[in-house]
Amino acid sequence: MERKFDEWYTALVKCEGKKRLVLGDLIVWNVGTEYSHLRVECFPGIRTAQLHTVMENRALGNLDTVLIHVGTNDLRRTSNLDYVMGEVYSLVATSKFKFLHCRLSLSGVVWHRDVMWWRIEVVNNRYDWVSKTLGVLL
Numbered sequence: 001m002e003r004k005f006d007e008w009y010t011a012l013v014k015c016e017g018k019k020r021l022v023l024g025d026l027i028v029w030n031v032g033t034e035y036s037h038l039r040v041e042c043f044p045g046i047r048t049a050q051l052h053t054v055m056e057n058r059a060l061g062n063l064d065t066v067l068i069h070v071g072t073n074d075l076r077r078t079s080n081l082d083y084v085m086g087e088v089y090s091l092v093a094t095s096k097f098k099f100l101h102c103r104l105s106l107s108g109v110v111w112h113r114d115v116m117w118w119r120i121e122v123v124n125n126r127y128d129w130v131s132k133t134l135g136v137l138l
Contacts, residue, residue: 021060023051024069027110047073048087052094066099068092069107071123075115085126092134105137106130 020037022028026044033040043051048070060066068091074084088106095104108124111117131138 019061019063020065020067021063022067022069023055024067024107025073027072028069045073046070047077048084048091052087052091055091055095055098060098063099063102065103065105066095067105067107068095071109071127072112072115075109075119075123076112081119081122081126084123085130088127089130089134092130092136096134096136103137108138 020035020039022031022038022040024042025046026042028040029042029044031040032038043054046054051068051070070091071084071088074087075081078084092104092106106127108127109115109120111120128138130136
């Protein structure tokens with residue numbers, strides 16, 4: 001069954017002043033709910049290519065900062081780490097184009113019991129390269 005990610009969870013708090021957005025999988029659920037300037041869009045189980053599609057098809061508004069967290073679900077479902085890095089590179093490049101005047105940050109993959117530690121380390125090293133190459137924060 002294909003999930004429609006427009007139907008997932010959004011923690012929208014009244015935004016005052018600067019507008020910040022956190023996009024990602026289930027790990028970002030309830031992140032920053034105590035802050036009035038932060039909007040969190042959580043898509044449980046989403047992979048990088050799917051988040052890329054969601055971002056391309058949604059109007060996310062005029063933002064000051066965007067934090068993207070993705071990758072854990074990709075690591076659990078694929079053995080090809082180059083594929084994961086390519087998808088993340090494409091996602092970040094599109095994000096830079098979509099959010100021209102905002103600060104963009106990529107969150108590394110955190111430890112997860114379903115993924116071997118060395119795979120997480122390898123992917124985070126590649127995320128570091130992507131962030132340096134495209135000029136975003138890690």
